[in-house]
Amino acid sequence: MTKPTRLTFALLPLLIASAWVPLAHASPDVASLSRAAVSKGAGQKVTSVEGISEYRLPNGLQVLLVPDDAKPTTTVNVTYRVGSRHEGYGETGMAHLLEHLIFKGSPRHPQVWAEFNKRGLSANGTTWYDRTNYFASFAANDDNLKWYLNWLADAMVNSFIARKDLDSEMTVVRNEMEMGENNPGRILLEKTLATMYQWHNYGKSTIGARSDVENVDIGNLKAFYQRYYQPDNATLIVSGKFDVAKVLTWVQQSFGAIPKPKRVLPPLYTLDPVQDGERSVTVRRVGGVPLLFAAYHVVPGAHPDYAAVEILSSIYGEAPSGRLHRRLTEQQLVASVFGFSQGLADPGQILLGAQLSSEQDPAKAAPAMLAEIESVAKQPITEAELARAKTKWLNEWEQGFADPEHVGVVLSEAVALGDWRLFFLIRDRVKALTLADVQRVAEQTFVASNRTLGQYVPTATPQRAPEPARVDVAAAMKDFKGQAAAATVEAFDASPANIDARTQRLALSSGMQLALLPKSTRGQAVEVQMTLRFGDEKSLANWGAVPSALAALFDKGTRNLNRQQLHDRLDELQMAWSVSAGPGRMSVQFSTRRDKLPAAIALISEMLRYPSLPADVLEEVRREALSELDTQRKEPGALLAEAMDRHGNPYPRGDVRHARTFDEVEADWKAVQVDRIKAFHQQFLGTSHAQFAAVGDLDVNATVQALEAAFGDWRSPSPYARLAEPYRTVPPTRMQLLTPDRQNAAMSVSLPLPLSDTHADYPALMLANYLLGGGGDSRLWNRIREKDGLSYSVYSSVQWNAEEPHSHWHAAANFAPQNRDKVLAAFEEEIQRARQDGFSVAEFEAGKRGLLNFRRLGRAQDGRLADAWASNLYLQRTFAVSAQVDQALERLTLSQVNEALRRYIQPDQFVLGVAGDFKSP
Incomplete structure (x- = not known):
C-alpha cells in the first residue's frame, strides 16, 4: 500500500x-x-x-x-x-x-x-x-x-x-x-x-x-x-x-450543514530519542537482487533545515551527478543508486541506497557507501553540487505547481505538516539555501550513531544528531508572504472538432510529419511526443538488445556534451524526458516551457543524432539491465507474462517479433557491444518516417523553424516497412507456474481477436469489455474485488490494433495463492453469466455514460493529446475519428453490446495461466 x-x-x-x-x-x-x-x-x-x-x-x-x-x-x-x-x-x-x-x-x-x-x-x-x-x-x-x-x-x-x-x-x-x-x-x-x-x-x-x-x-x-x-x-x-x-x-x-464537533482531539506527543548507535537489519527471502539502505533521522518537514535535507538526497542519490553514483556505480560496486527523504509532521528520514547485481558483493559495497556518505566533513559539498540540485528540485516544484491535477495532491502533503502554505515556504527555503546551510545539516545528519544499516560499532567519542523537536508552524508562517499569483489562462475546449481546428499539421524537408496544437497553459508548459520509425522485417532481425541499449545511452553524453553537462543542460531547459525502444521505432517524450522549446528541440536533436555512446557507460547500462532481469525471474507476474507471450508465438529467434525467454534476454544483453550500437544508429535512425506532436503553450513559427534546423536534413538511411503481425489462432491452454516463497499470486488470460479499431464491432466490443472488466463498476470488479474480496486488482482490457485485424483481449487478477480456486471459479462464473444473460439496461446506460466521460477526460490531458496526435499522423487520421467513435457509442443498443460479447469473448479459446506459491493439497 x-x-x-x-x-x-x-x-x-x-x-x-x-x-x-x-x-x-x-x-x-x-x-x-x-x-x-x-x-x-x-x-x-x-x-x-x-x-x-x-x-x-x-x-x-x-x-x-x-x-x-x-x-x-x-x-x-x-x-x-x-x-x-x-x-x-x-x-x-x-x-x-x-x-x-x-x-x-x-x-x-x-x-x-x-x-x-x-x-x-x-x-x-x-x-x-x-x-x-x-x-x-x-x-x-x-x-x-x-x-x-x-x-x-x-x-x-x-x-x-x-x-x-x-x-x-x-x-x-x-x-x-x-x-x-x-x-x-x-x-x-x-x-x-x-x-x-x-x-x-x-x-x-x-x-x-x-x-x-x-x-x-x-x-x-x-x-x-x-x-x-x-x-x-x-x-x-x-x-x-x-x-x-x-x-x-x-x-x-x-x-456547512455538518455541525462542528464538540469532542477534543487527543494530543500526540511521542518522539523517538536521539539515536545512540548504529543499527542494522537483514532480510533473507527467495528471489530479487541485493539492496543496501542507509537511513538517517532528520528534522520534520516544516523545519527550516528540511530544505537542505531534500537537496542532500539529490546531491547523493541522483545519477550521474550524485556522489554515490560516482563512488559506487562508476566503480562497478553496484548496479544503481538512489536517494529520497520523507518530510513528515514529526522528525522523518533521509534514505540513501543502492541496488546490486547478483555478481556484485554487498560486503564491498556497503562500507564504500557508508564511507562516501559519512565523509562529508572531510569532503564538503561544493557550490556546483548545490546549484545543480537546487535547479533540479525547483524545476520539479514548478512542474507540479503548473499541473492543476497535481496541485491538490502536494497541498494535501503540506496540510499534513501543519499548514498548506508550507508548500510555498519550502520552495523559498530551497531558493535561499546557502552552502553553509547544506554543509551544516549534512554534518549533523550523516553520523554513524544516527544511521540504520550495518552492525553496531563501539565509539570512544560518539557523535549525536540534534535533539528532535516539533516546529511552531504558526511562528514559521508569521512573516511569510507569497509570490505573485500565476496569470490566468484560456479555457480550452477539448472537443475533437476544436482539437482538429486548433492543430496545425505540416511536414519537414526530411519528411517528418508535424502536429502542433498551441494553447495557453499554466506555467507555459508544453508536452511533446516524437516517434522515429525505421527498418523492415529483414533488416531488423538479429539485433537483440542493441535498440534498448541505444535508447538507454542517448542521455549519457553527446559529441559536444559529456554526461554531466548534458544532464545540467536538461535541467536548465526544465526538461523532463524519456525514450523507449520498440520493434522498428524509438519513442521520445519530453516536456518543457514555451521560451525553452526551440532550445529543447535542438538538444533532443543533438542527443538523437550525435550520441557519444561511451563504452564504460554501456557496462553500467548492461549491469542495470541484468540486475532488473534477475529481479523479474522469480516474480509471479513476470514469469507468467513470459510464458503467455511465448505460447503460440510463431516467430523464430532473431525475429523482432519473437517472444524471448529470460535467458535469451540475458544473452542478448551480454552480447551487446558499442560497435553494434553505432552500426544500428547509422543504419536506421532518421526522420523521414517520423512523427512529432506538441501540445501546449508554443509559438508555431519558432517551433517549425527549430524543427527544420534540427531535423530537416536528417533523412532515414534505409527503407521503412511496417512490421506485419497478421491474426493467427492460438491453441487454448491452461498453465500453472510455481513461484516458491511468493505470498501474492497472479492470473492472466489472453485471447486474440480478428479485429482492428476500424471494425464495425469496435464500439460495441469496447463497451462490452468496459462493462465486463474495464470500468470501476464492472462485473469482474464487483464480484471478485467487491463482493468476494479476493483480489486487490482485477480487470480486463482490449489492446486494439490500428493497422490490421489482430487485437488482443486480456484479463488479469492478483490474489493470495490459497484463493486460486475461488478466483478462477468466480472469474469463469462471471464470464459465463455475462455471455448467457447479457448486461442489464441500467448497466448499459451507466457504462455508456462512464466510458464517454473517460474518453473526454483523456482528450483533456496535454500529454495524451500529443501521444494521440503522433499516432494519428502515422495512421493519417484526425480527431474526427474520435468523434465518430463517440457518436457510434451513443448510437449503440444493448443488444449490439451483448451480441459483441458473445461473438468475440469465447472462454473455450482462452489462454489462461496462474503463477504463485501454490501448496499441494
Whole structure:
C-alpha cells in the first residue's frame, strides 16, 4: 500500500482504492444567489497566496480553491489530518482499513463505485503517516463537481462502517499486504524503518500488522471514524476549471450543514530519542537482487533545515551527478543508486541506497557507501553540487505547481505538516539555501550513531544528531508572504472538432510529419511526443538488445556534451524526458516551457543524432539491465507474462517479433557491444518516417523553424516497412507456474481477436469489455474485488490494433495463492453469466455514460493529446475519428453490446495461466 514515490513535498503511497460515484443532492438555483451572499454563506475568507484562496466554514472546515482554466478538468481533494501516526496500541492499519470502508457507501450512496463509474470520475484514496486523502479528477462539469462535493460531505459523517463490509474487504486488504510481501525493496524499507524508530508510529507500516487488521473491532473502527472524520479536522481542495462562486455555494450547502464537533482531539506527543548507535537489519527471502539502505533521522518537514535535507538526497542519490553514483556505480560496486527523504509532521528520514547485481558483493559495497556518505566533513559539498540540485528540485516544484491535477495532491502533503502554505515556504527555503546551510545539516545528519544499516560499532567519542523537536508552524508562517499569483489562462475546449481546428499539421524537408496544437497553459508548459520509425522485417532481425541499449545511452553524453553537462543542460531547459525502444521505432517524450522549446528541440536533436555512446557507460547500462532481469525471474507476474507471450508465438529467434525467454534476454544483453550500437544508429535512425506532436503553450513559427534546423536534413538511411503481425489462432491452454516463497499470486488470460479499431464491432466490443472488466463498476470488479474480496486488482482490457485485424483481449487478477480456486471459479462464473444473460439496461446506460466521460477526460490531458496526435499522423487520421467513435457509442443498443460479447469473448479459446506459491493439497 505504501511503496513511496519521491515528490516535491513528501512521499506518497501507492493508490489504495479506486472509486467512481452520482445521486445529486437537491439544492437552490445558484444563479439566484448574489456573489456577496455566496461568500458570506461559505464562511470567512482567511488568506490568498499565489492564486490559492483559503476559506473557513463555521464548523471548522478549511477550504482551498485553486482556479485554473488551462485544462478543462477539475480535481477535488479532501484531506483528513489522520493517518497511521494517530493509531493506538492494537490499532495499526486502522486508518488504511477505514479508507477502504469509506468506498463501501452510506444509506444515501450505497453503490459508490457504480456512481463514480457512471460519471466518469477518475477517483481514489490514499493513506499515509499523517493524513488520509480522497480525490477525483473529471472533465469540468458542474453536475459532477456538485455531486462529488455532496458525496464527500455525506461520506464524512454517514458512511456505513459496517461489519459485513469489513468482512468482505478483509481479504482484499490481506491481498494488498501480500503484494507488498513480494517486493524485496518494500520489505527492506519496512524493516529498516521499524529498526530505526523505537517508539514512534513512523516505524510501523501504514498498512498495519496482520494481527491488528484481522482482529479489528468494528466498534473501535467506527469510533476512530467518528473522532477524526469531522469538518474541523479536514481540508477541502478544489483545483482546475470551476466557477468559484458556485463552488463556495455548493460547499456551504454540502459541508456547512455538518455541525462542528464538540469532542477534543487527543494530543500526540511521542518522539523517538536521539539515536545512540548504529543499527542494522537483514532480510533473507527467495528471489530479487541485493539492496543496501542507509537511513538517517532528520528534522520534520516544516523545519527550516528540511530544505537542505531534500537537496542532500539529490546531491547523493541522483545519477550521474550524485556522489554515490560516482563512488559506487562508476566503480562497478553496484548496479544503481538512489536517494529520497520523507518530510513528515514529526522528525522523518533521509534514505540513501543502492541496488546490486547478483555478481556484485554487498560486503564491498556497503562500507564504500557508508564511507562516501559519512565523509562529508572531510569532503564538503561544493557550490556546483548545490546549484545543480537546487535547479533540479525547483524545476520539479514548478512542474507540479503548473499541473492543476497535481496541485491538490502536494497541498494535501503540506496540510499534513501543519499548514498548506508550507508548500510555498519550502520552495523559498530551497531558493535561499546557502552552502553553509547544506554543509551544516549534512554534518549533523550523516553520523554513524544516527544511521540504520550495518552492525553496531563501539565509539570512544560518539557523535549525536540534534535533539528532535516539533516546529511552531504558526511562528514559521508569521512573516511569510507569497509570490505573485500565476496569470490566468484560456479555457480550452477539448472537443475533437476544436482539437482538429486548433492543430496545425505540416511536414519537414526530411519528411517528418508535424502536429502542433498551441494553447495557453499554466506555467507555459508544453508536452511533446516524437516517434522515429525505421527498418523492415529483414533488416531488423538479429539485433537483440542493441535498440534498448541505444535508447538507454542517448542521455549519457553527446559529441559536444559529456554526461554531466548534458544532464545540467536538461535541467536548465526544465526538461523532463524519456525514450523507449520498440520493434522498428524509438519513442521520445519530453516536456518543457514555451521560451525553452526551440532550445529543447535542438538538444533532443543533438542527443538523437550525435550520441557519444561511451563504452564504460554501456557496462553500467548492461549491469542495470541484468540486475532488473534477475529481479523479474522469480516474480509471479513476470514469469507468467513470459510464458503467455511465448505460447503460440510463431516467430523464430532473431525475429523482432519473437517472444524471448529470460535467458535469451540475458544473452542478448551480454552480447551487446558499442560497435553494434553505432552500426544500428547509422543504419536506421532518421526522420523521414517520423512523427512529432506538441501540445501546449508554443509559438508555431519558432517551433517549425527549430524543427527544420534540427531535423530537416536528417533523412532515414534505409527503407521503412511496417512490421506485419497478421491474426493467427492460438491453441487454448491452461498453465500453472510455481513461484516458491511468493505470498501474492497472479492470473492472466489472453485471447486474440480478428479485429482492428476500424471494425464495425469496435464500439460495441469496447463497451462490452468496459462493462465486463474495464470500468470501476464492472462485473469482474464487483464480484471478485467487491463482493468476494479476493483480489486487490482485477480487470480486463482490449489492446486494439490500428493497422490490421489482430487485437488482443486480456484479463488479469492478483490474489493470495490459497484463493486460486475461488478466483478462477468466480472469474469463469462471471464470464459465463455475462455471455448467457447479457448486461442489464441500467448497466448499459451507466457504462455508456462512464466510458464517454473517460474518453473526454483523456482528450483533456496535454500529454495524451500529443501521444494521440503522433499516432494519428502515422495512421493519417484526425480527431474526427474520435468523434465518430463517440457518436457510434451513443448510437449503440444493448443488444449490439451483448451480441459483441458473445461473438468475440469465447472462454473455450482462452489462454489462461496462474503463477504463485501454490501448496499441494
